[in-house]
Amino acid sequence: MSKVLAITGAGAMSEGMRQINPDVVPAFPITPSTQVIEDFSQFVADGKVDTEMITVESEHSAMSACIGAAAAGGRVMTATSSAGMALMWEMLYIASSMRQPVVMTLINRALSAPINIHADHSDSMGARDAGWIQLYAENNQEAYDNLIMAPKIAEKMDVRLPVMVCMDGFIISHCVQTMQLEDDDKVKKFIGGFESTYPVLDTENPSTWGALDLQDYYIEHKRAQHIAMKNAKDAIKKVSEEFADIFGRKYELFESYRIDDAERVIIAINSVCGEIKEVIDERREAGDKVGLLKIRSFRPFPYEEIAAALERVKIVTVLDRSESMGAYGPLFTEIRTALFDAPEKPMVYNRIFGLGGRELFMSDIHDIFEENKTYLETGKVEKMFDYLKVRGG
Amino acid sequence: MPSLQEMAKKEGAFAGGHRMCAGCPVPIFTKMLTRVTDGYEIVAGNATCCLEVASSIFPYSAWKIPWIHTAFENVGASMSGVETMYRALKKRGKITKPYKFIAIGGDGGTYDIGLQSLSGAMERGHDLVYICYDNGAYMNTGVQRSSATPMGATTTTTPMGEQSYGRQGNRKDLSRIMVAHNIGYVAQASIHDPVDLSEKLKKAIELDGPAFINLLSPCIPGWKIAPDMAVELARLGVETKYWPLYEVIDGEYKINYTPKKEVPVTEWMFLQGRFKHLNKPEYSDVVDAFQKDVERNWNWIVRQAASVELLSAEVN
Ligand SMILES: Cc1ncc(C[n+]2csc(CCOP(=O)(O)OP(=O)(O)O)c2C)c(N)n1
Ligand code: SF4
Ligand SMILES: [Mg+2]
Numbered sequence: 001m002s003k004v005l006a007i008t009g010a011g012a013m014s015e016g017m018r019q020i021n022p023d024v025v026p027a028f029p030i031t032p033s034t035q036v037i038e039d040f041s042q043f044v045a046d047g048k049v050d051t052e053m054i055t056v057e058s059e060h061s062a063m064s065a066c067i068g069a070a071a072a073g074g075r076v077m078t079a080t081s082s083a084g085m086a087l088m089w090e091m092l093y094i095a096s097s098m099r100q101p102v103v104m105t106l107i108n109r110a111l112s113a114p115i116n117i118h119a120d121h122s123d124s125m126g127a128r129d130a131g132w133i134q135l136y137a138e139n140n141q142e143a144y145d146n147l148i149m150a151p152k153i154a155e156k157m158d159v160r161l162p163v164m165v166c167m168d169g170f171i172i173s174h175c176v177q178t179m180q181l182e183d184d185d186k187v188k189k190f191i192g193g194f195e196s197t198y199p200v201l202d203t204e205n206p207s208t209w210g211a212l213d214l215q216d217y218y219i220e221h222k223r224a225q226h227i228a229m230k231n232a233k234d235a236i237k238k239v240s241e242e243f244a245d246i247f248g249r250k251y252e253l254f255e256s257y258r259i260d261d262a263e264r265v266i267i268a269i270n271s272v273c274g275e276i277k278e279v280i281d282e283r284r285e286a287g288d289k290v291g292l293l294k295i296r297s298f299r300p301f302p303y304e305e306i307a308a309a310l311e312r313v314k315i316v317t318v319l320d321r322s323e324s325m326g327a328y329g330p331l332f333t334e335i336r337t338a339l340f341d342a343p344e345k346p347m348v349y350n351r352i353f354g355l356g357g358r359e360l361f362m363s364d365i366h367d368i369f370e371e372n373k374t375y376l377e378t379g380k381v382e383k384m385f386d387y388l389k390v391r392g393g
Numbered sequence: 394m395p396s397l398q399e400m401a402k403k404e405g406a407f408a409g410g411h412r413m414c415a416g417c418p419v420p421i422f423t424k425m426l427t428r429v430t431d432g433y434e435i436v437a438g439n440a441t442c443c444l445e446v447a448s449s450i451f452p453y454s455a456w457k458i459p460w461i462h463t464a465f466e467n468v469g470a471s472m473s474g475v476e477t478m479y480r481a482l483k484k485r486g487k488i489t490k491p492y493k494f495i496a497i498g499g500d501g502g503t504y505d506i507g508l509q510s511l512s513g514a515m516e517r518g519h520d521l522v523y524i525c526y527d528n529g530a531y532m533n534t535g536v537q538r539s540s541a542t543p544m545g546a547t548t549t550t551t552p553m554g555e556q557s558y559g560r561q562g563n564r565k566d567l568s569r570i571m572v573a574h575n576i577g578y579v580a581q582a583s584i585h586d587p588v589d590l591s592e593k594l595k596k597a598i599e600l601d602g603p604a605f606i607n608l609l610s611p612c613i614p615g616w617k618i619a620p621d622m623a624v625e626l627a628r629l630g631v632e633t634k635y636w637p638l639y640e641v642i643d644g645e646y647k648i649n650y651t652p653k654k655e656v657p658v659t660e661w662m663f664l665q666g667r668f669k670h671l672n673k674p675e676y677s678d679v680v681d682a683f684q685k686d687v688e689r690n691w692n693w694i695v696r697q698a699a700s701v702e703l704l705s706a707e708v709n
Contacts, residue, residue: 054474060510061470064463069475070478206456207460208454209462211450
């Protein structure tokens with residue numbers, strides 16, 4: 001039966017994995033994603049799933065085993081964070097280029113050095129060109145819902161790409177929130193069976209996987225991946241619609257929160273959006289026309305849709321929770337690109353915040369809205385790029 | 394065990410037309426994979442190496458069995474994934490036939506960058522035969538040294554120069570490291586002895602669990618030898634005791650071949666261009682050290698095998 005329960009974000013992911021009951025789960029522990037695989041190991045030990053787990057000796061091997069297992073012809077999931085995903089780097093590209101619909105929970109955590117275990121998006125943003133679909137979530141419910149939708153999106157025949165289901169480390173992964181855990185059978189029915197393509201285990205029709213691909217073919221294979229990623233946009237929309245029909249919660253490529261008549265908008269990703277919404281509600285009470293655009297799908301990136309959503313907005317503050325040293329934040333770069341062709345471009349500027357888990361309080365978000373109010377009134381963006389809440393800044 | 398003639402009649406796993414060098418002995422074992430045993434579906438995986446690159450240039454493939462390559466350092470892990478999916482699907486009733494899995498890597502992909510993923514795969518107990526073809530360097534990328542490169546050999550990263558006689562120090566003994574994994578089967582084989590090799594392959598494949606075979610495989614450009622010399626050099630590698638043929642079954646050593654007479658290692662070394670520079674009086678200490686290391690290694694294996702005999706005699 002579907003039930004409302006209080007659970008951590010990591011716990012929600014392991015529950016989702018239990019319901020999906022993948023064929024194979026290769027995994028290696030790293031804070032803050034460890035609970036996902038610990039819980040799941042217990043499900044295996046208790047016979048609540050009949051998944052074969054591979055307790056690999058590194059994350060590089062975890063992703064390598066994911067690729068091998070998926071190519072063999074079944075459903076594969078894993079979970080990691082930060083350094084774990086950094087160690088997978090080479091294999092992330094190989095997973096997507098070999099078109100394996102692996103689903104991975106990524107609990108966002110800062111990359112070393114200095115070593116830090118808390119939330120920022122340097123891990124997933126660094127992997128934004130790795131060819132994975134990236135879905136982000138504000139809270140446990142969204143992360144769980146994204147996980148339930150992920151295999152369906154990944155496995156669509158015109159997509160066949162891996163999906164990274166992201167949430168903020170500790171803030172979401174370790175925080176107990178109430179959420180709706182859907183009925184096991186309903187989830188299983190929604191996801192359906194796995195359909196394999198040229199499985200390695202098909203000895204009657206033997207296929208060669210991972211061939212050497214030179215100047216004469218490589219670029220065509222890359223373009224095929226590009227097209228698949230474009231198709232993923234429709235797949236995300238379609239699967240989200242099916243999900244809404246069955247489970248009642250609606251999702252788009254991004255969430256527009258009170259932006260219809262908004263003049264000033266913040267664009268952000270993941271858990272900070274919860275606080276931003278609270279602040280918006282407070283300011284709206286006082287008649288301030290502010291809103292939020294929350295990214296759900298960062299890859300594929302919905303350029304046209306975002307441009308359309310921001311049509312009447314006058315100023316946009318883009319919050320990046322990761323750095324691209326020597327450049328603007330990765331989200332800002334995409335947003336500016338999205339707005340370039342807009343007939344009436346809003347003012348747009350970039351703020352970096354929250355690296356290594358530094359909190360952004362509601363008062364800080366009020367400050368952002370005060371600042372962009374001044375910018376709008378004066379018609380001038382004083383500082384295009386800045387850090388929020390940093391010493392010596 | 395089928396005879397070599399009978400084996401040759403079976404469908405091989407590997408077709409001609411690949412791009413390995415003329416005279417490269419590697420295809421000797423790839424062709425055998427499906428021929429040494431009956432009753433199993435055979436699936437192979439490859440680390441990045443000469444064999445991988447030369448056998449799978451898209452849109453062609455020399456592989457007549459399912460084959461997967463993903464990267465250089467991870468064939469242990471990627472084949473762990475394939476093997477585990479097989480078990481998962483079998484458990485769920487989606488596959489019924491019995492399968493066996495082979496992972497292949499060069500010495501670079503096995504002794505060096507892939508050691509961790511190999512170790513993990515063996516320790517976890519996957520039903521996987523790992524075959525390392527040891528040609529003593531990273532040949533695919535132009536003959537750079539690996540930890541399997543023998544002392545004194547020149548490679549492009551251990552060149553001969555005024556300050557250097559080539560690769561310094563002793564090579565790693567990977568076979569012993571694999572024995573320390575307490576797996577059911579570890580063997581050293583050589584490409585020149587197809588009977589011994591096919592028997593070892595058969596044992597490894599039929600074993601239920603992880604097995605490791607380390608295969609001496611001379612390389613034409615890497616060893617700087619003529620294209621018709623690979624098999625002869627593999628034979629001499631064994632005759633000089635540079636490469637002892639032995640197997641370790643459940644921890645018990647057995648020497649498969651004892652050379653009839655003492656052949657100095659120089660008879661193997663100086664047929665190869667990579668050691669030619671050492672054939673001078675001023676390098677006699679390097680050559681002596683090499684010879685000593687070969688003897689030490691051989692004696693160690695003899696002692697292991699003798700202790701097995703001793704123990705079983707005591708039991709009897
Ligand atoms: C991570 C990574 N590092 C380096 C390489 C380059 N590389 C490919 S094959 C190879 C050497 C392979 O040597 P070995 O395993 O001994 O096989 P051989 O070529 O001798 O048959 C190297 C260095 C790579 N492909 N990936
Ligand atoms: S370089 Fe050596 S190992 Fe590679 S194909 Fe040629 S002979 Fe064989
Ligand atoms: Mg080599």
